[in-house]
Amino acid sequence: xxxxxxxxxxxxxxxxxxxxxxxxxxxxxxxxxxxxxxxxxxxxxxxxxxxxxxxxxxxxxxxxxxxxxxxxxxxxxxxxxxxxxxxxxxxxxxxxxxxxxxxxxxxxxxxxxxxxxxxxxxxxxxxxxxxxxxxxxxxxxxxxxxxxxxxxxxxxxxxxxxxxxxxxxxxxxxxxxxxxxxxxxxxxxxxxxxxxxxxxxxxxxxxxxxxxxxxxxxxxxxxxxxxxxxxxxxxxxxxxxxxxxxxxxxxxxxxxxxxxxxxxxxxxxxxxxxxxxxxxxxxxxxxxxxxxxxxxxxxxxxxxxxxxxxxxxxxxxxxxxxxxxxxxxxxxxxxxxxxxxxxxxxxxxxxxxxxxxxxx
Numbered sequence: 001x002x003x004x005x006x007x008x009x010x011x012x013x014x015x016x017x018x019x020x021x022x023x024x025x026x027x028x029x030x031x032x033x034x035x036x037x038x039x040x041x042x043x044x045x046x047x048x049x050x051x052x053x054x055x056x057x058x059x060x061x062x063x064x065x066x067x068x069x070x071x072x073x074x075x076x077x078x079x080x081x082x083x084x085x086x087x088x089x090x091x092x093x094x095x096x097x098x099x100x101x102x103x104x105x106x107x108x109x110x111x112x113x114x115x116x117x118x119x120x121x122x123x124x125x126x127x128x129x130x131x132x133x134x135x136x137x138x139x140x141x142x143x144x145x146x147x148x149x150x151x152x153x154x155x156x157x158x159x160x161x162x163x164x165x166x167x168x169x170x171x172x173x174x175x176x177x178x179x180x181x182x183x184x185x186x187x188x189x190x191x192x193x194x195x196x197x198x199x200x201x202x203x204x205x206x207x208x209x210x211x212x213x214x215x216x217x218x219x220x221x222x223x224x225x226x227x228x229x230x231x232x233x234x235x236x237x238x239x240x241x242x243x244x245x246x247x248x249x250x251x252x253x254x255x256x257x258x259x260x261x262x263x264x265x266x267x268x269x270x271x272x273x274x275x276x277x278x279x280x281x282x283x284x285x286x287x288x289x290x291x292x293x294x295x296x297x298x299x300x301x302x303x304x305x306x307x308x309x310x311x312x313x314x315x316x317x318x319x320x321x322x323x324x325x326x327x328x329x330x331x332x333x334x335x336x337x338x339x340x341x342x343x344x345x346x347x348x349x350x351x352x353x354x355x356x357x358x359x360x
Contacts, residue, residue: 005355011130012351013086016103019123020084026067028088032057034066038335039305046092060090060099065346068106069332080110086351103127104326106346108333113343114278117311117328118285120345124315124324125290127349131358135318137294140254140283141301141327143167144310145261145275149247152270154240163244168302170248177244180236197222243268250299254283257297275310282311307332313347317357324349 016023033056036044047059061067064085072081086103105123110116128136146167150160159180166173201218205211212218243264250260258276265272283295293315302312303325312327326347333342 004359008131008355008358009351012103012127012349012354015123015127015130016084016086016105018126019105019119020082022084024068024071024083024085025087026061026064026071026085028061029058030061030067030070032059034070034336035059035062038066038307038332043304048090048092062091063089064102064104064348065106065329065332068346069108069336069344072108073333073336073338081108082106083108101351102348103351104346104348106344108344109342110345111343113310113328113330113345114281116343117282117345120326120347121282121286121313122289124326124347124349125286125293128315128323128354131354133317133323133354133358134292136292136315136323137296137317138286138290138313138315139296139298139301140279141168141298141312142275142279142310143302143308143312143327145272145279145299146247146302148272148275149244149265149270152272153243153268154237156236159236165306168300168304170300173248173300177241181238181241192225194222197225239268243270248300250297252296254279254295254297257299261299279311303327305329307335309341320357321353322350323353323357 029050032044032047032049035047043062047062049057049059052058064087068083068085072083083106084104085106087101088099089102090099092098105120107116107120147164150163155163162176163173166176198218201221202212205218216224246264247261250257250264252260258280261272262276264270265276279297283297286293287295301314302308307329308327309330310328312325314322314325316322324347327345329344329346330341332344334340
Protein backbone atom coordinates (compact mmCIF):
# COMPACT_ATOMS: atom_id res chain seq x y z
CA UNK A 1 0.00 0.00 0.00
CA UNK A 2 1.31 3.45 -0.93
CA UNK A 3 2.44 5.59 2.04
CA UNK A 4 -0.09 8.24 1.00
CA UNK A 5 -2.87 5.68 1.15
CA UNK A 6 -1.72 4.45 4.56
CA UNK A 7 -1.78 7.98 5.92
CA UNK A 8 -5.23 8.69 4.50
CA UNK A 9 -6.59 5.52 6.08
CA UNK A 10 -5.04 6.48 9.41
CA UNK A 11 -6.67 9.90 9.27
CA UNK A 12 -10.05 8.45 8.34
CA UNK A 13 -9.85 6.00 11.24
CA UNK A 14 -9.00 8.86 13.58
CA UNK A 15 -12.12 10.75 12.44
CA UNK A 16 -14.29 7.71 13.11
CA UNK A 17 -12.77 7.33 16.58
CA UNK A 18 -13.68 10.91 17.50
CA UNK A 19 -17.36 10.16 16.82
CA UNK A 20 -17.59 6.66 18.30
CA UNK A 21 -14.74 5.39 20.52
CA UNK A 22 -15.65 1.71 20.04
CA UNK A 23 -16.40 0.12 16.69
CA UNK A 24 -19.12 -2.45 16.11
CA UNK A 25 -18.51 -5.54 13.98
CA UNK A 26 -21.72 -7.27 12.83
CA UNK A 27 -21.63 -10.81 11.49
CA UNK A 28 -20.00 -11.28 8.11
CA UNK A 29 -22.65 -13.80 7.04
CA UNK A 30 -26.22 -12.58 7.51
CA UNK A 31 -29.71 -13.85 6.57
CA UNK A 32 -30.52 -12.88 3.00
CA UNK A 33 -34.30 -12.80 3.33
CA UNK A 34 -34.32 -9.46 5.16
CA UNK A 35 -32.54 -7.83 2.24
CA UNK A 36 -35.01 -9.25 -0.27
CA UNK A 37 -37.96 -8.03 1.81
CA UNK A 38 -36.61 -4.61 2.78
CA UNK A 39 -34.31 -3.64 -0.07
CA UNK A 40 -36.12 -5.13 -3.04
CA UNK A 41 -35.25 -7.59 -5.76
CA UNK A 42 -32.89 -5.25 -7.59
CA UNK A 43 -30.64 -4.93 -4.55
CA UNK A 44 -31.13 -8.65 -3.94
CA UNK A 45 -29.58 -9.48 -7.30
CA UNK A 46 -26.34 -7.96 -6.08
CA UNK A 47 -26.07 -10.19 -3.02
CA UNK A 48 -23.39 -12.88 -2.75
CA UNK A 49 -25.53 -15.81 -1.65
CA UNK A 50 -25.07 -19.21 -0.08
CA UNK A 51 -27.43 -21.75 1.48
CA UNK A 52 -26.85 -23.02 5.01
CA UNK A 53 -27.32 -26.57 6.23
CA UNK A 54 -30.56 -25.35 7.78
CA UNK A 55 -31.89 -24.66 4.28
CA UNK A 56 -31.99 -20.87 4.75
CA UNK A 57 -30.29 -18.43 2.39
CA UNK A 58 -27.45 -16.29 3.71
CA UNK A 59 -25.30 -13.61 2.13
CA UNK A 60 -22.03 -11.90 2.77
CA UNK A 61 -23.10 -8.58 4.24
CA UNK A 62 -23.67 -6.03 1.47
CA UNK A 63 -23.84 -3.15 3.95
CA UNK A 64 -23.63 -2.43 7.67
CA UNK A 65 -26.90 -0.58 8.23
CA UNK A 66 -29.23 -3.58 8.35
CA UNK A 67 -27.11 -5.83 10.64
CA UNK A 68 -26.32 -2.88 12.92
CA UNK A 69 -30.06 -2.18 13.26
CA UNK A 70 -30.79 -5.86 13.91
CA UNK A 71 -28.12 -6.05 16.63
CA UNK A 72 -29.53 -2.89 18.21
CA UNK A 73 -32.98 -4.45 18.48
CA UNK A 74 -31.65 -7.77 19.76
CA UNK A 75 -29.70 -6.03 22.50
CA UNK A 76 -32.94 -4.73 24.00
CA UNK A 77 -31.10 -1.62 25.16
CA UNK A 78 -33.54 1.31 25.40
CA UNK A 79 -32.75 4.86 24.39
CA UNK A 80 -30.32 6.34 21.91
CA UNK A 81 -27.29 4.52 20.58
CA UNK A 82 -24.40 5.42 18.29
CA UNK A 83 -22.49 2.88 16.22
CA UNK A 84 -19.31 3.27 14.21
CA UNK A 85 -17.90 0.63 11.92
CA UNK A 86 -14.99 -0.14 9.63
CA UNK A 87 -14.95 -3.32 7.58
CA UNK A 88 -15.68 -5.19 4.38
CA UNK A 89 -18.94 -5.29 2.45
CA UNK A 90 -19.61 -7.51 -0.56
CA UNK A 91 -21.71 -6.85 -3.65
CA UNK A 92 -22.00 -8.36 -7.10
CA UNK A 93 -20.84 -6.09 -9.92
CA UNK A 94 -21.24 -6.30 -13.68
CA UNK A 95 -17.58 -7.30 -13.96
CA UNK A 96 -17.80 -9.91 -11.20
CA UNK A 97 -18.06 -10.15 -7.42
CA UNK A 98 -16.28 -7.46 -5.46
CA UNK A 99 -15.49 -6.49 -1.90
CA UNK A 100 -15.12 -2.99 -0.55
CA UNK A 101 -14.06 -1.35 2.68
CA UNK A 102 -16.55 0.98 4.32
CA UNK A 103 -16.52 3.11 7.41
CA UNK A 104 -19.68 4.62 8.73
CA UNK A 105 -21.77 6.04 11.51
CA UNK A 106 -25.28 5.00 12.54
CA UNK A 107 -27.32 7.01 15.07
CA UNK A 108 -30.39 5.15 16.32
CA UNK A 109 -33.16 6.36 18.60
CA UNK A 110 -31.85 9.90 19.16
CA UNK A 111 -34.61 12.25 20.30
CA UNK A 112 -33.49 15.15 18.11
CA UNK A 113 -33.61 13.65 14.61
CA UNK A 114 -32.47 16.90 12.98
CA UNK A 115 -29.40 17.11 15.20
CA UNK A 116 -28.60 13.45 14.49
CA UNK A 117 -28.69 14.01 10.74
CA UNK A 118 -26.52 17.12 11.05
CA UNK A 119 -24.00 15.05 13.04
CA UNK A 120 -23.97 12.40 10.32
CA UNK A 121 -23.39 15.07 7.67
CA UNK A 122 -20.58 16.60 9.71
CA UNK A 123 -19.01 13.15 10.11
CA UNK A 124 -18.91 12.79 6.32
CA UNK A 125 -17.45 16.26 5.86
CA UNK A 126 -14.78 15.64 8.50
CA UNK A 127 -13.80 12.37 6.86
CA UNK A 128 -13.49 13.85 3.38
CA UNK A 129 -11.59 16.85 4.71
CA UNK A 130 -9.19 14.48 6.51
CA UNK A 131 -8.46 12.93 3.11
CA UNK A 132 -7.78 16.46 1.80
CA UNK A 133 -10.41 16.16 -0.91
CA UNK A 134 -11.62 19.23 -2.76
CA UNK A 135 -14.18 20.04 -5.47
CA UNK A 136 -16.88 17.98 -3.78
CA UNK A 137 -20.59 18.03 -4.57
CA UNK A 138 -23.23 16.85 -2.11
CA UNK A 139 -26.61 16.07 -3.64
CA UNK A 140 -29.67 15.95 -1.43
CA UNK A 141 -32.81 14.03 -2.16
CA UNK A 142 -35.96 13.91 -0.07
CA UNK A 143 -38.21 10.90 0.31
CA UNK A 144 -40.42 13.01 2.58
CA UNK A 145 -40.84 15.63 -0.13
CA UNK A 146 -41.91 13.07 -2.74
CA UNK A 147 -44.31 11.41 -0.30
CA UNK A 148 -45.81 14.80 0.57
CA UNK A 149 -46.34 15.43 -3.14
CA UNK A 150 -48.06 12.06 -3.53
CA UNK A 151 -50.19 12.71 -0.46
CA UNK A 152 -51.43 16.04 -1.76
CA UNK A 153 -51.93 15.05 -5.40
CA UNK A 154 -55.02 13.56 -6.99
CA UNK A 155 -53.88 9.92 -6.96
CA UNK A 156 -56.05 6.89 -6.09
CA UNK A 157 -54.79 5.19 -2.94
CA UNK A 158 -54.21 1.89 -4.73
CA UNK A 159 -51.47 3.47 -6.86
CA UNK A 160 -49.61 5.24 -4.03
CA UNK A 161 -47.44 2.31 -2.84
CA UNK A 162 -46.43 1.49 -6.40
CA UNK A 163 -45.31 5.01 -7.09
CA UNK A 164 -43.50 5.16 -3.74
CA UNK A 165 -41.67 1.87 -4.23
CA UNK A 166 -40.37 2.95 -7.62
CA UNK A 167 -39.04 6.25 -6.33
CA UNK A 168 -35.27 6.30 -6.76
CA UNK A 169 -35.46 3.99 -9.79
CA UNK A 170 -35.93 6.44 -12.70
CA UNK A 171 -36.46 3.77 -15.36
CA UNK A 172 -39.10 1.86 -13.39
CA UNK A 173 -40.91 5.01 -12.27
CA UNK A 174 -40.92 6.43 -15.79
CA UNK A 175 -42.31 3.16 -17.12
CA UNK A 176 -45.11 3.27 -14.55
CA UNK A 177 -45.97 6.88 -15.41
CA UNK A 178 -46.03 5.95 -19.10
CA UNK A 179 -48.37 3.07 -18.30
CA UNK A 180 -50.69 5.36 -16.35
CA UNK A 181 -50.59 7.97 -19.08
CA UNK A 182 -51.36 5.58 -21.91
CA UNK A 183 -54.02 3.49 -20.16
CA UNK A 184 -57.37 3.73 -21.97
CA UNK A 185 -60.34 5.06 -20.09
CA UNK A 186 -62.12 1.88 -19.08
CA UNK A 187 -65.77 1.33 -18.46
CA UNK A 188 -66.79 0.96 -14.86
CA UNK A 189 -64.91 -2.00 -13.37
CA UNK A 190 -66.83 -4.23 -10.96
CA UNK A 191 -64.97 -5.19 -7.77
CA UNK A 192 -66.13 -8.61 -6.51
CA UNK A 193 -66.90 -9.38 -2.89
CA UNK A 194 -63.75 -10.82 -1.36
CA UNK A 195 -65.35 -13.59 0.72
CA UNK A 196 -67.54 -14.73 -2.16
CA UNK A 197 -64.56 -14.78 -4.49
CA UNK A 198 -62.49 -16.84 -2.03
CA UNK A 199 -65.34 -19.34 -1.76
CA UNK A 200 -65.59 -19.63 -5.55
CA UNK A 201 -61.83 -20.10 -5.95
CA UNK A 202 -61.76 -22.69 -3.16
CA UNK A 203 -64.59 -24.65 -4.76
CA UNK A 204 -62.90 -24.59 -8.16
CA UNK A 205 -59.52 -25.66 -6.76
CA UNK A 206 -61.09 -28.57 -4.90
CA UNK A 207 -62.95 -29.61 -8.05
CA UNK A 208 -59.69 -29.51 -10.01
CA UNK A 209 -57.89 -31.57 -7.39
CA UNK A 210 -55.51 -28.72 -6.43
CA UNK A 211 -54.01 -28.26 -2.98
CA UNK A 212 -55.38 -25.37 -0.93
CA UNK A 213 -52.13 -24.97 1.00
CA UNK A 214 -49.32 -25.69 -1.44
CA UNK A 215 -48.57 -22.70 -3.60
CA UNK A 216 -50.88 -19.71 -3.55
CA UNK A 217 -53.91 -20.02 -1.28
CA UNK A 218 -57.45 -19.08 -2.39
CA UNK A 219 -57.23 -15.92 -0.28
CA UNK A 220 -53.96 -14.88 -1.95
CA UNK A 221 -55.39 -15.49 -5.41
CA UNK A 222 -58.52 -13.52 -4.54
CA UNK A 223 -56.54 -10.62 -3.08
CA UNK A 224 -54.36 -10.41 -6.17
CA UNK A 225 -57.36 -10.47 -8.51
CA UNK A 226 -59.20 -7.78 -6.55
CA UNK A 227 -56.07 -5.64 -6.45
CA UNK A 228 -55.71 -5.83 -10.22
CA UNK A 229 -59.36 -4.90 -10.66
CA UNK A 230 -58.92 -1.92 -8.35
CA UNK A 231 -55.88 -0.81 -10.34
CA UNK A 232 -57.85 -1.10 -13.58
CA UNK A 233 -60.65 0.97 -12.07
CA UNK A 234 -58.42 3.72 -10.66
CA UNK A 235 -57.42 6.51 -13.03
CA UNK A 236 -54.66 9.06 -12.42
CA UNK A 237 -55.52 12.44 -13.99
CA UNK A 238 -53.23 13.70 -16.73
CA UNK A 239 -52.60 16.89 -14.72
CA UNK A 240 -51.26 14.78 -11.84
CA UNK A 241 -48.98 12.81 -14.16
CA UNK A 242 -47.62 16.07 -15.57
CA UNK A 243 -47.00 17.36 -12.04
CA UNK A 244 -45.07 14.20 -11.10
CA UNK A 245 -42.96 14.36 -14.24
CA UNK A 246 -42.19 18.05 -13.72
CA UNK A 247 -41.25 17.39 -10.10
CA UNK A 248 -38.93 14.49 -10.92
CA UNK A 249 -37.06 16.61 -13.45
CA UNK A 250 -36.14 19.27 -10.86
CA UNK A 251 -32.39 19.33 -10.30
CA UNK A 252 -29.79 21.99 -9.57
CA UNK A 253 -28.40 24.01 -6.71
CA UNK A 254 -30.47 23.74 -3.54
CA UNK A 255 -31.70 27.32 -3.89
CA UNK A 256 -32.78 27.08 -7.53
CA UNK A 257 -34.24 23.59 -7.19
CA UNK A 258 -36.26 24.46 -4.09
CA UNK A 259 -37.59 27.57 -5.83
CA UNK A 260 -38.80 25.39 -8.70
CA UNK A 261 -40.39 22.86 -6.32
CA UNK A 262 -42.12 25.69 -4.47
CA UNK A 263 -43.55 27.01 -7.75
CA UNK A 264 -44.86 23.55 -8.65
CA UNK A 265 -46.46 23.19 -5.24
CA UNK A 266 -48.13 26.57 -5.48
CA UNK A 267 -49.48 25.86 -8.96
CA UNK A 268 -50.92 22.51 -7.91
CA UNK A 269 -52.21 23.60 -4.51
CA UNK A 270 -50.03 21.02 -2.74
CA UNK A 271 -48.52 21.86 0.64
CA UNK A 272 -44.81 20.93 0.60
CA UNK A 273 -43.73 23.53 3.14
CA UNK A 274 -42.67 21.16 5.93
CA UNK A 275 -40.24 18.97 3.93
CA UNK A 276 -38.94 22.02 2.04
CA UNK A 277 -38.18 23.80 5.31
CA UNK A 278 -36.40 20.72 6.62
CA UNK A 279 -34.28 20.49 3.48
CA UNK A 280 -33.33 24.17 3.63
CA UNK A 281 -32.48 23.99 7.34
CA UNK A 282 -30.04 21.13 6.83
CA UNK A 283 -28.55 22.70 3.71
CA UNK A 284 -27.94 25.95 5.57
CA UNK A 285 -26.36 24.11 8.51
CA UNK A 286 -24.16 22.12 6.16
CA UNK A 287 -23.02 25.26 4.38
CA UNK A 288 -21.69 26.67 7.67
CA UNK A 289 -19.26 23.80 8.27
CA UNK A 290 -18.56 22.89 4.63
CA UNK A 291 -18.46 26.27 2.87
CA UNK A 292 -16.49 24.95 -0.09
CA UNK A 293 -18.87 22.11 -0.92
CA UNK A 294 -21.36 22.49 -3.75
CA UNK A 295 -24.87 21.69 -2.50
CA UNK A 296 -27.41 20.39 -5.00
CA UNK A 297 -30.90 18.98 -4.81
CA UNK A 298 -32.30 16.37 -7.21
CA UNK A 299 -36.02 15.72 -6.73
CA UNK A 300 -35.80 12.24 -8.26
CA UNK A 301 -32.80 11.07 -6.24
CA UNK A 302 -33.24 8.42 -3.53
CA UNK A 303 -31.56 5.14 -2.60
CA UNK A 304 -33.37 2.11 -3.97
CA UNK A 305 -34.11 0.96 -0.45
CA UNK A 306 -37.69 1.18 0.77
CA UNK A 307 -36.93 2.02 4.40
CA UNK A 308 -35.51 5.52 3.81
CA UNK A 309 -37.85 8.25 5.00
CA UNK A 310 -36.60 11.84 5.13
CA UNK A 311 -33.53 13.45 3.63
CA UNK A 312 -30.97 11.36 1.76
CA UNK A 313 -27.65 12.40 0.26
CA UNK A 314 -24.57 11.36 -1.64
CA UNK A 315 -21.17 12.99 -2.13
CA UNK A 316 -19.08 12.81 -5.27
CA UNK A 317 -15.80 14.34 -6.29
CA UNK A 318 -15.15 15.69 -9.73
CA UNK A 319 -15.63 12.76 -12.09
CA UNK A 320 -15.68 10.15 -9.30
CA UNK A 321 -17.97 7.44 -8.06
CA UNK A 322 -19.98 8.07 -4.90
CA UNK A 323 -17.57 8.67 -2.02
CA UNK A 324 -20.15 8.76 0.76
CA UNK A 325 -23.91 8.38 1.06
CA UNK A 326 -26.60 8.15 3.70
CA UNK A 327 -29.69 9.74 5.15
CA UNK A 328 -32.67 9.10 7.40
CA UNK A 329 -34.28 5.67 7.58
CA UNK A 330 -36.92 5.82 10.32
CA UNK A 331 -38.92 2.91 8.85
CA UNK A 332 -36.16 0.30 9.12
CA UNK A 333 -36.39 -0.59 12.80
CA UNK A 334 -40.19 -0.94 12.76
CA UNK A 335 -39.87 -3.14 9.68
CA UNK A 336 -37.50 -5.33 11.69
CA UNK A 337 -39.97 -5.73 14.54
CA UNK A 338 -39.81 -2.57 16.68
CA UNK A 339 -43.28 -1.55 17.93
CA UNK A 340 -43.09 1.80 16.14
CA UNK A 341 -40.88 3.99 14.02
CA UNK A 342 -37.54 4.89 15.60
CA UNK A 343 -35.54 7.86 14.35
CA UNK A 344 -32.40 6.70 12.56
CA UNK A 345 -29.69 8.41 10.53
CA UNK A 346 -26.47 7.11 9.10
CA UNK A 347 -23.83 7.33 6.42
CA UNK A 348 -21.25 5.08 4.83
CA UNK A 349 -17.96 6.13 3.26
CA UNK A 350 -16.18 4.10 0.57
CA UNK A 351 -12.55 3.89 1.66
CA UNK A 352 -10.92 2.64 -1.57
CA UNK A 353 -12.71 5.30 -3.61
CA UNK A 354 -11.66 8.04 -1.20
CA UNK A 355 -8.03 6.90 -1.31
CA UNK A 356 -8.12 6.76 -5.11
CA UNK A 357 -9.66 10.22 -5.35
CA UNK A 358 -7.14 11.67 -2.92
CA UNK A 359 -4.22 10.26 -4.93
CA UNK A 360 -5.59 11.30 -8.31
